[in-house]
Amino acid sequence: MTLASSFTSPASAAGGGVGLSFDWYRILFEDEGFWQSLMYTVGFSVIVTLFALYLSVVLLKCILTLTIKGNGEKLLPWLKWVEFPMLMPYVASAFILGLMLRPYGVVSALGYFAGVVVEPESFPLLVNDSYGIGVILSYVWKTTPFIMVMNLPMMFKVHKTYGNQSRMLELNDGNYFWNIVLPLVRKGLVISACIVFAFVLTAVEIPMFLGVTHPKALGVLALQIFQNGEFVDRPLADAVNVIQMILVAVSMAIGMLLSGRSYDIEG
Amino acid sequence: MILKDDYKTNKRNKGLWKSIFILGGVIGLNLVVLLSILWFSVTTQMRWPYAGEVTVTFETWQRVIGDPAFGLTLIHSAHVAVLTALVTLCLGMPAAIGISRMPEGLGKKMMELLFMAPLVMPPTVVYFGLYRMFLRLGIGDTLMGVIISHAVSTLPYMVWACRLSYESVVRQYEPLLRSMALPLRQRVFRVLFPLMASGVATGTMLAMMISLCQYLPTLIIGGGVIRSLTGVMFPYILGGDIRTGAVYTIIFIMVSFMTMRMVDAFMRIVVQEDTCQN
Numbered sequence: 001m002t003l004a005s006s007f008t009s010p011a012s013a014a015g016g017g018v019g020l021s022f023d024w025y026r027i028l029f030e031d032e033g034f035w036q037s038l039m040y041t042v043g044f045s046v047i048v049t050l051f052a053l054y055l056s057v058v059l060l061k062c063i064l065t066l067t068i069k070g071n072g073e074k075l076l077p078w079l080k081w082v083e084f085p086m087l088m089p090y091v092a093s094a095f096i097l098g099l100m101l102r103p104y105g106v107v108s109a110l111g112y113f114a115g116v117v118v119e120p121e122s123f124p125l126l127v128n129d130s131y132g133i134g135v136i137l138s139y140v141w142k143t144t145p146f147i148m149v150m151n152l153p154m155m156f157k158v159h160k161t162y163g164n165q166s167r168m169l170e171l172n173d174g175n176y177f178w179n180i181v182l183p184l185v186r187k188g189l190v191i192s193a194c195i196v197f198a199f200v201l202t203a204v205e206i207p208m209f210l211g212v213t214h215p216k217a218l219g220v221l222a223l224q225i226f227q228n229g230e231f232v233d234r235p236l237a238d239a240v241n242v243i244q245m246i247l248v249a250v251s252m253a254i255g256m257l258l259s260g261r262s263y264d265i266e267g
Numbered sequence: 268m269i270l271k272d273d274y275k276t277n278k279r280n281k282g283l284w285k286s287i288f289i290l291g292g293v294i295g296l297n298l299v300v301l302l303s304i305l306w307f308s309v310t311t312q313m314r315w316p317y318a319g320e321v322t323v324t325f326e327t328w329q330r331v332i333g334d335p336a337f338g339l340t341l342i343h344s345a346h347v348a349v350l351t352a353l354v355t356l357c358l359g360m361p362a363a364i365g366i367s368r369m370p371e372g373l374g375k376k377m378m379e380l381l382f383m384a385p386l387v388m389p390p391t392v393v394y395f396g397l398y399r400m401f402l403r404l405g406i407g408d409t410l411m412g413v414i415i416s417h418a419v420s421t422l423p424y425m426v427w428a429c430r431l432s433y434e435s436v437v438r439q440y441e442p443l444l445r446s447m448a449l450p451l452r453q454r455v456f457r458v459l460f461p462l463m464a465s466g467v468a469t470g471t472m473l474a475m476m477i478s479l480c481q482y483l484p485t486l487i488i489g490g491g492v493i494r495s496l497t498g499v500m501f502p503y504i505l506g507g508d509i510r511t512g513a514v515y516t517i518i519f520i521m522v523s524f525m526t527m528r529m530v531d532a533f534m535r536i537v538v539q540e541d542t543c544q545n
Contacts, residue, residue, distance in 0.1 A: 059293065062286035069283040080527075082290065084297040087523040089480035089497050092516045095504045096300060099307060099513075104314035106303045120314070149473075150428070153465040157435045173282050188431060195386055195423075202389040205482070209505075223391055241389045248387045252380070 024239040034240075036215035041201060042247065044132040044217075048139040049197040053189065055140065056147035060155055060185075061177050063148075067159065068173065083145045090142065094209035097138035101126040127210055134210035135217075143196045150192040151185050158184045187259040194255035198248040218244050301520070308513035327510045331518070336494070341522065344479060344496045347410070348526065351417040351478040352471045358418070359425030359470060360459070366426070367433050386423045393419065394487045401488060408490035416484040421477045425470035432466025472530045479523055496522065 028034050059082065085093060100106045103120040105127075111117035127134040158181050166176045182189075207217035216224070218240060225237040308328065312321045331337060362382065369375040385393060397416050401407040406415070437459065444458060460467065482497040489495070500515040 058289065062289045065282050065286040066290070078294060081294040081297050084301070086476060087520045088516060089482060089519070091482060091497065091501060091504055092519060095512055095516065096304060099509065100300065100303065106299070149469065153469060154431050154435060198387045204390065219389060222389065226391065241392050244389045245387065252383065252387060
């Protein structure tokens with residue numbers, strides 16, 4: 001439906017006729033604002049995905065080390081606190097990060113007590129900034145536990161199977177994690193990173209709340225054309241949606257290629 | 268020899284302390300966030316440097332909880348979340364097993380992509396499309412419509428979590444299971460559920476959580492008839508009413524936390540029963 005609507009021509013949409021054309025795409029591609037939105041959205045999505053992936057791998061390694069060395073089982077209930085950002089919707093996490101990072105917010109106040117920040121005006125602009133720092137931080141905060149939780153069961157299974165063997169071979173923690181556990185959970189990691197990328201690319205709530213009016217994130221752009229524009233302009237929003245879908249499909253394809261084969265773990 | 272051993276233990280402990288430090292840092296950060304939200308829900312001062320007196324008031328809490336519509340909203344949200352999780356489980360688990368059993372090839376890849384599709388599609392497209400379809404079927408603006416629309420977005424997570432645990436645990440017992448020729452009910456409740464407990468628990472937890480967090484589908488497909496916690500919360504957050512927004516956020520966190528504990532406890536019972544029978 002979206003595809004069909006995006007390929008109608010402006011004239012036929014106004015006149016109610018049926019026709020196939022790329023006019024909406026031409027209008028879109030000739031608009032410089034659209035290209036800026038595209039670069040901005042893809043930029044922060046890539047940064048969020050890479051950061052979240054890296055941080056979740058670090059957290060997974062820490063959890064594994066704790067399970068091996070310390071009283072892992074005793075500490076596991078505390079891990080629920082790592083999953084804390086998953087307990088709230090994106091809207092709420094945007095709200096919270098807004099409260100934390102704004103010039104009059106919690107971080108700035110803590111900085112004041114630590115003697116780093118002199119007055120609210122001197123605090124760097126982290127929310128509604130043109131680099132999208134607020135958007136990136138809140139998405140990283142929200143998606144890192146997601147990637148971690150999605151891969152924890154698999155990691156424990158791998159550990160259950162190969163933990164004793166690695167101890168027998170006297171592998172140190174680093175070797176064990178990077179050379180044995182990580183390759184075995186790689187598929188899950190890559191796929192969950194792809195999900196995060198797709199989600200961040202098409203999401204609306206956080207960029208709407210913490211982003212800037214120009215450039216807009218693609219999701220926000222589509223929604224605003226849809227809501228504010230004339231009825232005949234709606235195919236333009238659908239064209240933006242189609243471009244989002246293509247981007248996501250390409251990223252999923254790359255993810256599938258990178259993820260490699262899945263391994264059978266006997267556990 | 269002793270020196271070497273000592274050196275090893277030290278190094279080992281260093282890794283341990285590093286892990287504790289990193290995890291502790293993350294947990295500490297989240298605690299700071301929680302405490303600030305608690306503070307914002309009761310304070311009268313919203314910005315530092317504090318001019319004048321800082322007072323603590325529970326007026327907003329009383330107003331929100333005293334509202335008779337609040338309980339109804341809470342029950343509605345929980346109701347939708349539980350039913351969504353059930354629907355997702357009933358559809359997602361067989362789908363996951365089915366996909367895992369498919370021979371490697373294009374067909375399997377296509378099925379995987381098809382089940383991932385709702386994650387990939389822009390949310391506005393999915394829900395406007397669903398709404399048009401539901402209106403035709405006569406289930407727009409109903410509880411069933413909302414649950415189905417939630418299940419659409421939770422299904423990929425369930426399929427994925429179940430597949431991971433099926434492929435890593437159950438698949439190797441497949442020939443054994445087939446030779447035992449158990450009736451379906453026993454195969455599902457005595458074998459599949461206990462063995463796939465971790466995947467099922469993860470999937471169910473995610474499904475409930477995502478269903479609770481949904482804003483757009485409840486708004487579009489529920490058409491204002493079905494109330495949801497996010498729907499009530501949204502205007503306060505966008506409108507800049509920090510205190511009410513903070514109160515709703517805390518309620519949200521508590522509800523989600525309890526949901527998570529319940530699923531955890533339930534799954535522990537299932538696993539325990541399994542070990543007892545063994």
